[in-house]
Every structure is written in structure tokens, then in C-alpha cells.
Amino acid sequence: MLAVASLFMLLYSCRHKPGSDQQLTTRANVLEVLMAGNYRFAHAKPVHPDESRQRMSEIAKEQHPFAVVISCSDSRVPPELIFDQGLGDLFVIRTAGNLMGGLEIGSVEYAVEHLGVGLIIVLGHQQCGAIKAFVDGGEAPGHIKDIIDSIKSEQEIREIPANDKNRMDHCVEANLRHATHQLLNQSAIIKEKVEKNELRIAAGIYDLQKGEVSMLKK
Ligand SMILES: [Zn+2]
Numbered sequence: 001m002l003a004v005a006s007l008f009m010l011l012y013s014c015r016h017k018p019g020s021d022q023q024l025t026t027r028a029n030v031l032e033v034l035m036a037g038n039y040r041f042a043h044a045k046p047v048h049p050d051e052s053r054q055r056m057s058e059i060a061k062e063q064h065p066f067a068v069v070i071s072c073s074d075s076r077v078p079p080e081l082i083f084d085q086g087l088g089d090l091f092v093i094r095t096a097g098n099l100m101g102g103l104e105i106g107s108v109e110y111a112v113e114h115l116g117v118g119l120i121i122v123l124g125h126q127q128c129g130a131i132k133a134f135v136d137g138g139e140a141p142g143h144i145k146d147i148i149d150s151i152k153s154e155q156e157i158r159e160i161p162a163n164d165k166n167r168m169d170h171c172v173e174a175n176l177r178h179a180t181h182q183l184l185n186q187s188a189i190i191k192e193k194v195e196k197n198e199l200r201i202a203a204g205i206y207d208l209q210k211g212e213v214s215m216l217k218k
Contacts, residue, residue: 128172
């Protein structure tokens with residue numbers, strides 16, 4: 001654990017010198033950059049990179065985000081804040097329960113095909129209201145029912161036993177596994193790029209108390 005903390009401190013010191021907006025991102029280290037940003041955020045040392053007028057001018061003509069983040073709409077999980085990133089850094093898709101349909105996957109395809117993004121991270125979180133509504137059962141009004149029905153239809157969620165003592169947490173994880181499978185199974189563009197090693201898909205869970213993102217083991 002100490003080694004991990006030291007690594008992140010090293011990344012912190014190397015990649016974000018206070019007062020600098022420089023982010024030394026390469027295709028190989030984008031996940032490290034995000035996790036280093038999350039380390040800063042979780043330890044109350046955010047540097048708020050890429051928020052300057054200069055940055056606005058730099059990206060006014062075109063964007064070059066380095067990661068796609070698919071996260072929940074929950075107001076407590078804003079990707080730019082929890083990864084300590086700024087303008088033009090992340091291409092973000094947010095829906096309740098980080099659920100995806102054609103429109104959302106199309107947005108991801110745009111980012112990887114036209115913007116050349118090399119990392120997709122699907123970000124779930126503890127106590128996700130959408131997952132909890134499914135776990136708790138009962139009727140949902142209006143189009144909220146569509147959200148519950150979508151979660152209910154996920155094979156990965158259906159494999160979690162109804163009497164599982166940690167059902168809520170396991171359903172959050174299953175929902176993330178579903179999302180990663182969905183990206184590969186429903187998008188030829190994404191699948192091809194992953195097979196060519198031009199694109200990586202990761203999944204993480206955000207801890208609402210600690211502010212930390214833990215990567216989901218496959
Ligand atoms: Zn949520």
C-alpha cells in the first residue's frame with residue numbers, strides 16, 4: 001500500500017508542478033494520469049489544471065481529450081473534479097447508472113474514431129441510486145422505469161443472487177462489467193481498436209466517502 005502511495009506521490013510531483021497546466025500525457029500513461037489526479041483530489045491537493053484563459057484559447061479551435069469517461073449523472077461524481085482535470089481533457093458521457101444505449105455508444109465512438117482517444121473508463125460509484133432502485137424493487141414512474149428495466153435486463157446483474165449479502169456492491173460491479181462488455185459487443189469500431197491495441201477499456205468504482213477511485217478487477 002505504501003508503494004502505491006509513493007508511486008502516486010511521484011506521479012503527483014512529476015506531472016503536476018504547482019502553477020503549471022502541463023500534463024505529460026502519452027497514450028501509454030493516460031490511466032496513470034487520471035489516477036494521479038484522483039490521488040490529488042482524494043488527498044485534498046488538487047491543482048485544477050487546464051482552467052486558464054490560455055487553455056481556453058488553445059482548445060477553442062479543436063479538442064484533443066485524452067480519455068473518455070462514462071459515469072453516473074450523480075451530482076457527487078463529476079469526472080473532471082474527481083480526476084483533477086480541466087477544460088479539453090476528458091470526453092464525458094453521463095447518465096443515471098452510467099447506462100448506455102445507441103446514442104451514448106455513438107458518442108464514445110466519435111471520441112475514439114475522430115478524436116483518437118485511447119482510453120475509455122467506465123466509472124460507477126458506491127450507493128448508486130439507479131442500482132439501488134433496482135435492488136430495492138418496486139414501481140418506478142415515467143421514464144425512470146426505463147432505467148430500472150435496463151438494469152434488470154443486464155445478464156451480469158441477473159447472475160447476482162437475490163440473497164447476496166453484498167448485493168448492492170456486487171450489482172454496481174456487475175453493471176460496470178456489463179458496460180465494458182456492451183462497448184465491445186455493440187460497437188465494431190471500439191472492438192477493432194481494442195484488438196489493435198489502440199484502445200483500452202477500464203472500469204472503476206468511486207468511493208463517496210474517501211473520494212478515491214478503485215479499479216475493477218476483471
Ligand atoms: Zn449513480
